Amino acid sequence: QVQLVEAGGGLVEAGDSLRLSCVASGPSFRRTGWGWFRQAPGKEREFVAAMRWSDSIEYYGDSVKDRFTISQDKAKNALYLQMNNLRPGDAAVYYCAATLLTGQRLDTPKSYVYWGQGTQVAVSS
Numbered sequence: 001q002v003q004l005v006e007a008g009g010g011l012v013e014a015g016d017s018l019r020l021s022c023v024a025s026g027p028s029f030r031r032t033g034w035g036w037f038r039q040a041p042g043k044e045r046e047f048v049a050a051m052r053w054s055d056s057i058e059y060y061g062d063s064v065k066d067r068f069t070i071s072q073d074k075a076k077n078a079l080y081l082q083m084n085n086l087r088p089g090d091a092a093v094y095y096c097a098a099t100l101l102t103g104q105r106l107d108t109p110k111s112y113v114y115w116g117q118g119t120q121v122a123v124s125s
Helices: none
Strands: 003-007 009-011 019-023 032-039 045-051 058-060 068-073 078-083 093-100 121-125
Touching: 003 045, 003 093, 019 032, 019 093, 019 121, 032 068, 032 078, 045 068, 058 068
Parallel strands: 009 121
Antiparallel strands: 003 019, 019 078, 032 045, 032 093, 045 058, 068 078, 093 121
């Protein structure tokens, strides 16, 4: 079955950077997009960034625009999230997700079929 494995989380100080990665494995599937969500304790899962598979169009949540950058490497079947100028409010478990659905918004969790287990990001002030 399809697996998404995230890596790159950790504990950093405010203002630091981290780069998350997500590698897809298992049976190939015609994905239409994939992206990152995050969830802090007691809060709902929040959209961070997404990318369309076909043309690499990027989408970002308002709270991360101009600080985070999403990218993909199709040859490596990998998705990345470069996070700069991290803030304490960015602390959360970050999840990679992928979808094969068409005509769906990429900024909502219900559009996604496959999810990774998550990687923890902690930011000290």
